[in-house]
Amino acid sequence: MPSPSVKGQQRGYVIPIGGAEEKVNDPEVLRRFVELSGGSDAVISIIPTASQLKDTGKRYAKLFGKLGAGTTHSLTINERSEAEDPALLEKLESSTGIFITGGNQLRLSTILGGTPVAQMIRKLNAQGVHYAGTSAGAAIVSQHMIVGGTTGLVPTEGGVNLAPGLGLANTLVIDQHFSERNRMARLLSAVSFNPFLIGIGLDEDTAIFIAPDNEFTVVGSGSVTVVDASDIEYSSMAEAGSGEALTLLNLKMHILAAGSRYDIDSRQPHIT
């Protein structure tokens, strides 16, 4: 990976993590995020808005410190008004890395959506600041974010609920806890709405590191499932009745373990 370009011309990395990332023994995903953000020069802002637990932000601050981050701060934002606080925005602007924790992604979209904090995250990432988010913090990366849906394998009409996310990766629709919570059905439902979307299913303790050139690398102990509907020959989504099982012809699927790479623009996987 290239060395971090803090507030340079190049976009920062975008790192959605599938949740439940390893924190104690060999926390590879988080360590690579800290290194990318500058290690001892890193300034990492943690946004624990999705979580309802009081200590989530502090816990991650401590953890990133242990992993070598020079400066960490947790930014408490539990109401939309707090997402306009100039002191808080000043802290956020000093970041070399931004981390959004897990919890409820609807808290992220309803509390942060359209606020100066959301605008600044997008701007900073475009300027080279790295973004990582786990679970809800991964889902919010999508422009079209999955907020709920049917469990299981088989997609159905109405089998997924979408909401606008942060849109740091516009063509991806990202789901998390993917194998663990059996979420193929809702990911397939999502891509079948509009095949321009690439479906990304992240297992727990597994992340994709999306480089500025839009190629991602898989890091972590699980797998990443990529569902590409761009060659789809038929989807019954438009005609299906409420809750009906869908017919989808010619979906492309890749299962990617650690080290595998995928080029988002050309939709081509590569092994290392």
Place this chain on the structure above:
Amino acid sequence: MPSPSVKGQQRGYVIPIGGAEEKVNDPEVLRRFVELSGGSDAVISIIPTASQLKDTGKRYAKLFGKLGAGTTHSLTINERSEAEDPALLEKLESSTGIFITGGNQLRLSTILGGTPVAQMIRKLNAQGVHYAGTSAGAAIVSQHMIVGGTTGLVPTEGGVNLAPGLGLANTLVIDQHFSERNRMARLLSAVSFNPFLIGIGLDEDTAIFIAPDNEFTVVGSGSVTVVDASDIEYSSMAEAGSGEALTLLNLKMHILAAGSRYDIDSRQPHIT
């Protein structure tokens, strides 16, 4: 569908059912099997070997009778010696349709494998007698039969156990209770061993009716997942360590609801 060709030159239908097929309200899958087998002229032999319950055979005999089958008989085969009984073989030979119930597919392969009963089922089907089997009776249709494996979405090295089946559909590897028991992982593991296999995941109360020309039609209330690895660009199966997550690039997938058709020889799906 063409009219039934009893002991003609054309092969009989092969009908694997994903288990838990509807038996009371609108039992479409079973009814179509009875009609195909000749309705009031049908002679349906039921082989309940997979089941450990005493009344499974009789229960299906009664059910097929209700659905209009002229003659039904349940053939008790709990030991290999019984699968050589001339009186039983004579009954079996009179069938226009053969039905194997659910239970443990290893009972089917260990008790029936290589016996005169297994040979006769293959011969009769080749001569035009229709075969249907549910759950274990569907799995045994495969030449390479899934007998166990990992639950979940992500395939792993060692994530599936195969055993020789009846081989009524050589290129298919058939799994059942597919969505309900979350079996994508083991189906993907199976096709990644050798991409000549087409993976078929049958949901409960859902069947494929494989016609003599090797095109199948989906019947029932659930979906059929087809995984086609013939265009696979890379599989890490050969290099993966024990239990390791696999990388599989460029799998093709189709989700087929009732009425959808798939041509096994050309590997092409069609909507009706």
